Amino acid sequence: MVASAFIEYLDKVTADGEPAPGLYDLSIEFLESIEKASSSAETLLFAYIVRSLRLLGVSPELDCCVSCGKPHPEGGFRQFSVSAGGIICDDCANKEKTDRNALIYKPSFAIIDVFRYFQSKPLKTFEKVTLKSDVADMIRRILAEYTERYLDVDVLSSTGELEA
Template sequence: MLYRVEGIVIRSMDYGEGNKIITLCTENAGKIGVLVRGAKKVKSRHAALTQLFTLGEYVFFRNGTGLGTLNAGEITMSHYRLRGDLYMAAYASYACELLDRILLDEETGSFWFQQLKACLGELEEGKDPGIILNVYEMKMLQTAGYAPKLDVCISCGEPRSEEELLISPRLGGVLCKYCRHLDPQALTITPRALKLLRLFERLDLRKLGNIDVKEETKLELKKVMRSFIDMQLGVNLKSRNFLDQMDKYEI
């Protein structure tokens, strides 16, 4: 059967001497693997369609639920600026790998696609990559069914002041100081950072404006969101390890 989909390349790997296999995140057909014959050849007309972060229309033949074979395609947005900047490419790779690891094959959902599309667009526009990824991570947690509970204590259910709350990635939300014994490893959080996390819950990357955040608050948000990803999703991402190395050596 012949398929025509709008998709974003979230993974690209060599296959054989001259071919590539790409993984597409699509709006209406889920996550799909497509074989692109001859993509590694110098004069290949499909080579550009296999580049990471590329948004385009892909036409491929697939028999059943296996690997598709590309027939034709047209690029909508190449995101070449992201690939051309090591720093931005690292952030974009993390966004793609995170989605790839939590989105099941054939699992449909326009929201996954739209948030990744918006994330890559915001990165290319030059907005703060750390904040963009924090919002994106929150959207991924929400869509995967692991949204943190940030309004009241996850244990006693009582509304507390922001000064009385801690963050418990293990339990999946805020924990008041009276219930801290349930998670001695709960993280302290400033009222400013907690307010931003609650804002991230409501934000949509497709409508994201400029958010000015102090450097110390960015570090706090990064630590909290990373802990939620680790505890709730349990994924080890190569792209995140690379981001850590970049931060370490200040590339």
């Protein structure tokens, strides 16, 4: 399931004949890890996708509010705007929410920490990691919306449906 989502994702984000060495290395890393992964290989896929976003030039803004540039305080901003492309401060989130096309999530956990964790660790870190189901559900939704918006590919909403 996770392997086929991975293959579909890789197929859609790469163009025929165009070398993508960073993505190639990351994909090899993913394939090596998935063999050793426990049942919850989906965490590996999340980490792979988050890491790939930077290589594909569509990394979400995590260092400051994506909208006004305000540095985030201790504890970080709690909201993530798919439509704006990163974490967002409460003021900007409230402004953006007046746009009915805004897509903002306010997870119960620190989404910024999760993204940074995925970005900073080797994929093998996640071979045995099982996320709590509410955390996994939220990350799946955010990444599905995010990749659909910025890469025109969504392989995650289907993995969620099959697990539900």
